[in-house]
Amino acid sequence: MRRPPIVQKFAGLLMWLALATACTDRMAPSDDRWGGSGELIAMSGGEGGARYACVSCHGARGEGNGFDAPRLAGLPAGYLQKQMEDYAAGLRPHEVMGDVARFLDSHERVQVAGYYAALPPRAMPPASREAIAAATPALYVRACQQCHGADGAGTELGPPLNAQPAFYLAQQLQDWQVAKRRNDGGHAMLKVAQQLKPGEVHQLSLYLAQIPPPPASAAR
Numbered sequence: 339m340r341r342p343p344i345v346q347k348f349a350g351l352l353m354w355l356a357l358a359t360a361c362t363d364r365m366a367p368s369d370d371r372w373g374g375s376g377e378l379i380a381m382s383g384g385e386g387g388a389r390y391a392c393v394s395c396h397g398a399r400g401e402g403n404g405f406d407a408p409r410l411a412g413l414p415a416g417y418l419q420k421q422m423e424d425y426a427a428g429l430r431p432h433e434v435m436g437d438v439a440r441f442l443d444s445h446e447r448v449q450v451a452g453y454y455a456a457l458p459p460r461a462m463p464p465a466s467r468e469a470i471a472a473a474t475p476a477l478y479v480r481a482c483q484q485c486h487g488a489d490g491a492g493t494e495l496g497p498p499l500n501a502q503p504a505f506y507l508a509q510q511l512q513d514w515q516v517a518k519r520r521n522d523g524g525h526a527m528l529k530v531a532q533q534l535k536p537g538e539v540h541q542l543s544l545y546l547a548q549i550p551p552p553p554a555s556a557a558r
């Protein structure tokens with residue numbers, strides 16, 4: 339069927355507009371200004387610019403800020419990448435990290451995850467030395483260890499929790515308690531967290547925060 343020329347012109351314009359927005363919206367990985375480097379994304383924030391530079395919140399060496407921004411250094415690459423996808427998709431709602439993740443394309447998320455996973459695990463010293471439980475709480479052994487491992491070092495079933503800021507850990511558990519964070523596939527964390535009393539959230543978070551990160555040689 340032949341369409342009148344004006345319609346053809348209009349359709350052409352629409353297609354051009356669609357292509358143009360697709361191109362400005364996301365850079366093709368090939369014209370990636372950052373030379374394919376996760377480190378450059380960490381330093382510069384990628385397309386989002388300096389205010390999204392990972393180092394400004396997660397520390398120069400991925401050690402975290404000891405408060406609300408967790409350590410990234412030495413966490414499993416697959417876990418880090420999944421979190422970036424979940425922030426971008428809103429399954430793990432967080433204003434800043436949502437923006438950070440959406441400014442990166444999936445290729446860049448893989449690169450920056452790989453960069454942090456390869457850094458030697460390192461953490462801010464725990465903010466407070468009070469109330470440190472030297473012995474592993476029985477609750478941790480019973481309710482958490484099967485997935486998060488002895489000393490919170492992580493297993494195939496759950497990420498490392500050791501040497502994360504206590505505030506950050508408690509925040510995550512509270513987010514699951516109200517089903518704000520809901521990115522755990524089988525809802526294991528949702529169920530676990532909803533059974534914890536406030537005092538237990540506090541105790542577990544302080545316990546995990548004071549465990550030093552594993553030596554660099556143990557990094558995956």
Ligand code: HEC
Pocket residue numbers: 379380383389390391392393394395396406407408409410413418419421422430431432434435438450451509510
């Ligand atoms: C303005 C501060 C800020 C910047 C910039 C920032 N982050 Fe974050 N990030 C945070 C905070 C705060 C959290 C904790 C959010 C929450 O409670 O879910 C977080 C959480 C994360 C997590 C989840 C880690 C875990 O253990 O589950 C990852 C992964 C992450 N950030 C990666 C990055 C990367 C990669 C960049 C740079 C491209 C970046 N962040 C830039 C503040 C920031």
Ligand code: HEC
Pocket residue numbers: 408420477478481482483484485486495496497498499507508510511521522523526527530534542
């Ligand atoms: C059946 C396995 C399982 C059990 C049991 C479990 N977890 Fe988890 N946990 C997970 C998984 C899987 C994730 C990562 C979910 C995701 O992809 O974001 C997680 C994530 C977490 C996080 C967030 C880590 C981060 O870096 O953001 C915290 C905190 C946590 N768990 C604490 C606990 C505590 C405390 C217990 C015990 C009371 C516990 N978990 C029991 C599987 C488990």
